Amino acid sequence: MSSLAEHFAPQRQGGPMSTPFWITATPPASHGELHIGHLAGPYVAADVLARYLRAEGEPVLFTTGTADHASSVHVRALRTGRKPEEVAEGYRAAITADWLRSGIEFDHIVRPRQDRGYGRWVADLFRRLHADGVIAARTRPLPYCEPCDRWLHGAHVTGSCPHCTAVSEGGMCHECARPNDGADLGEPRCAVCATPAVLRRCRRLYIPLEPFRETLADYWAATELPPSLAALCASLAEDGLADLAVSHPAQWGTSVPVEGFPEQRIDGCFEAAAMHLFGYGDDRPLPERTLHFCGFGHAFCHAVLLPVLLLSQGIKLPQDFRVNESLVIEDRTIVSGSDHQVWALDLLTEYGSDTLRRYVLQARPLGRRTVFRTERLEAARTELDENWNSWLTRMFAAVRAHSAGLAPAALPGGAGWEVLERRLLRTVEDLRETYGPDTFDPRRSVALLDEAVRLVSDFGHVNAHERGRPTADCRHLPALSAQLAVACALSAWAMPVMPEGAERLASALRAAPGRPVSGAALAPPPPGSRLAPPSGPVFGF
Structure with missing residues (x-):
């Protein structure tokens, strides 16, 4: 050489x-x-x-x-x-x-x-x-x-x-x-x-x-x-x-x-x-x-x-x-x-x-x-279980129960979606900054990802009540499609931090792994796609 x-x-x-x-x-x-x-x-x-x-x-x-x-x-x-x-x-x-x-x-x-x-x-x-x-x-x-x-x-x-x-x-x-x-x-x-x-x-x-x-x-x-x-x-x-x-x-x-x-x-x-x-x-x-x-x-x-x-x-x-x-x-x-x-x-x-x-x-x-504190490591696991995996479990259960396991044929929507979408698009710009070589700050990346999950989890809870209407008329499906869009985005946005769970999530959503961290990732799976949620937790175990 x-x-x-x-x-x-x-x-x-x-x-x-x-x-x-x-x-x-x-x-x-x-x-x-x-x-x-x-x-x-x-x-x-x-x-x-x-x-x-x-x-x-x-x-x-x-x-x-x-x-x-x-x-x-x-x-x-x-x-x-x-x-x-x-x-x-x-x-x-x-x-x-x-x-x-x-x-x-x-x-x-x-x-x-x-x-x-x-x-x-x-x-x-x-x-x-x-x-x-x-x-x-x-x-x-x-x-x-x-x-x-x-x-x-x-x-x-x-x-x-x-x-x-x-x-x-x-x-x-x-x-x-x-x-x-x-x-x-x-x-x-x-x-x-x-x-x-x-x-x-x-x-x-x-x-x-x-x-x-x-x-x-x-x-x-x-x-x-x-x-x-x-x-x-x-x-x-x-x-x-x-x-x-x-x-x-x-x-x-x-x-x-x-x-x-x-x-x-x-x-x-x-x-x-x-x-x-x-x-x-x-x-x-x-x-x-x-x-x-x-x-x-x-x-x-x-x-x-x-x-x-x-x-x-x-x-x-x-x-x-x-x-x-x-x-x-x-x-x-x-x-x-x-x-x-x-x-x-x-x-x-x-x-x-x-x-x-x-x-x-x-x-x-x-x-x-x-x-190093063991209790903080335990807290990291709790965050994934009680927020990330809890929301994903509810979302995949709703797809199975109300859309036959298929991505719904509905555009993302629901109560508060426009506000949530704007916040998520701002979040991805902040994420790109924390991931970039000039302003690298992965600690901030984790905080931004957690905040995005909390926002969409609240959104899911709020819109779940749509199924309680006497005549649902599929009003709950846009909110479900919106959550799937956020899940697809997180399979790309979280990949640098948690590649194992992000790949598992991308596979469940039939999404390509390793996509750019961008606003374009905020899109649901094609309507009618059969989803394949894992039998256990998506992130961690």
Whole structure:
């Protein structure tokens, strides 16, 4: 696979081509299962945007990967007496299965140990950066565990962050998102045996970031960064960018393809950033726009290291960022490997994807940490049962009882329909705003959808009394047709948030799934269409 610069330059001269909207989400380390903090962070939100854009007819490329070569995978293997490849493969399979069950549809998930050509591509990129002087050798202190006879880097070492004093691993502090070199951690200890580390001099490969400082500062200034990320980037630029280690003496990971470092492996953060470029592929023109979803603790890789990899190859992409904070449980941050996890698989099994997706979008930690509360997850299920499913059950029962299970041959109408229709058309414009990339706000999307359901549910209750007239004369059918029109609209409008239930509803109404979020969706099924309501709840279970 050629470099992005080598491959894309001639393509952009060759005439019009479809340029995708590129959406990325942080590759999770495959040392554990997904927990609700992952879903409340980048993954569900990024999927909402991708689904909306696809329905609008926009070419979208939605990518991620699994960080199988992260040092945390090796640490988990050492603690459990397993081989690191067994840990990586087992949890990679679990992670991808949880994404699927959550309704998260990636176009490409990079699998470092399975994808053909990946290892050669990463090695070629690393080798080329070294030849260009972007990567250079440095001799610095590195923690070492004498009882384990092992160099300590990444997840192998813990201590206090030199910038914020929080407990941190080597390489990157997930609290303040600033890098460290391991040796500058306060009281570094071995993560496996807890022995205090000693410092030994070690020759490794680094990316000196300071030569990129002015270019990065201009790049950040031209990008509308979230305030938390803007503050981080401004402080990094003001303090001066340190050299970033991109190789370590280790037993796990991709071997360094540079002579003189035979026992070293490529750093996991470097590989996670490079993984995005591999995921984009070499058969597409450069995207007109990219949008990265990530947790704040991983923001350095997205906002600093990835741009450096691009800029070093002469590529400058317009990039946007959606950064979330952490979800916490009982005042404990959800941290991989903790005993205080709420696993995605368990919650999906108990609540289903519709309930869990709408909950994590409502609880999404933007600008501050939020607390996971079981009662609010229960409330999300109650909202679907008592409002969404209750109304749909009444509507389908009325179709069965009063229209022989067929869509009635009546135009939408009924008492209050004109007012309701105007409100719904305003609602869809608001929805389009909340789904759009420039004003993305999925929490507001959930609120708008709930309000639309409450409005049509009230409309249905009010017009149900038409059937009580001594001579009904089919006066109740326009209101029934109106409710079917709203149901058809919601099968499109709710698809980005709750794809499982929306697809089920579209199937029941004989409507095409994945239609645009537009006013045109507010139309009933063709008269005489035989509807196929599900035997159970439409949304959730």
